[in-house]
Amino acid sequence: MDDDYETGGGAAEEDLSLPKATVAKLINEMMPPDIVCAKETRDLIAECCVEFIHLISSQANEQCEKEARKTIAGEHVIKALEELGFESYIPEVQEAYDDHLKTTKERIKGSQKKDTGLTPEELEEMQAALFAKARARMHSKDLTAEGAGGEPSASG
Amino acid sequence: MSSDAAVPTVKAAFPQARVKSIMREDKDVASVGHDAVFATTLATEMFLEYLVERSFANTRAEGRRVVGYRDIAKAVTENMDLAFLEDVIPQTIPVKQAMEIREKILKQQEGP
Numbered sequence: 001m002d003d004d005y006e007t008g009g010g011a012a013e014e015d016l017s018l019p020k021a022t023v024a025k026l027i028n029e030m031m032p033p034d035i036v037c038a039k040e041t042r043d044l045i046a047e048c049c050v051e052f053i054h055l056i057s058s059q060a061n062e063q064c065e066k067e068a069r070k071t072i073a074g075e076h077v078i079k080a081l082e083e084l085g086f087e088s089y090i091p092e093v094q095e096a097y098d099d100h101l102k103t104t105k106e107r108i109k110g111s112q113k114k115d116t117g118l119t120p121e122e123l124e125e126m127q128a129a130l131f132a133k134a135r136a137r138m139h140s141k142d143l144t145a146e147g148a149g150g151e152p153s154a155s156g
Numbered sequence: 157m158s159s160d161a162a163v164p165t166v167k168a169a170f171p172q173a174r175v176k177s178i179m180r181e182d183k184d185v186a187s188v189g190h191d192a193v194f195a196t197t198l199a200t201e202m203f204l205e206y207l208v209e210r211s212f213a214n215t216r217a218e219g220r221r222v223v224g225y226r227d228i229a230k231a232v233t234e235n236m237d238l239a240f241l242e243d244v245i246p247q248t249i250p251v252k253q254a255m256e257i258r259e260k261i262l263k264q265q266e267g268p
Contacts, residue, residue: 074191
């Protein structure tokens with residue numbers, strides 16, 4: 001650990017910024033074909049976005065503290081947007097958030113089985129077919145071992 | 157990936173780890189949940205769109221083709237929601253004039 005490095009106290013709020021490439025990309029996507037954005041202007045827009053993040057976090061934090069909770073949650077951010085006059089953002093944020101949650105759940109579920117791109121029904125069919133094959137194999141093995149007419153051993 | 161979704165899934169373009177770090181620059185902010193970071197990231201992207209929209213509207217209104225500081229400054233003055241940016245945007249007149257000159261030069265450099 002480098003003790004000489006000054007980490008505490010600093011009021012430097014502009015140390016972190018958003019990636020310039022991403023900012024540029026988002027801006028360009030929005031611009032009509034006949035208008036361009038100067039580079040300095042893009043940097044300024046990025047700074048404004050950072051300010052916005054601070055504004056939202058501060059407000060969301062207040063909301064969180066009001067509820068005597070320790071971790072800022074999505075709902076605090078939503079409330080902050082409402083209180084700061086950005087309620088028009090809420091539907092889209094809410095929708096994307098719900099969607100994200102659903103996708104994350106599905107991804108977690110999916111990663112627990114191999115993603116073969118098959119529907120659950122197809123997978124079940126395949127599984128049933130595999131079981132039947134395995135049973136048939138065992139059955140024929142039993143017949144060979146015990147002679148003809150042996151009943152298949154009960155094995156699950 | 158579900159292909160029957162009629163509405164394209166909104167994905168966060170900004171890196172959420174960075175957004176989280178920015179949120180935590182505020183000393184009062186102790187702990188931020190992932191859902192809060194995600195919501196903030198999205199809202200920030202929407203905010204960027206809003207700011208850019210308001211700004212280039214001003215550019216166009218004045219018959220220019222390059223969005224400059226003055227367009228953002230004007231958007232901040234004209235819109236209540238952007239009032240919190242007043243300290244971030246240079247508003248002084250000399251700067252404004254300097255920007256005009258600079259824009260002319262930039263425009264020349266950008267080409268037709």
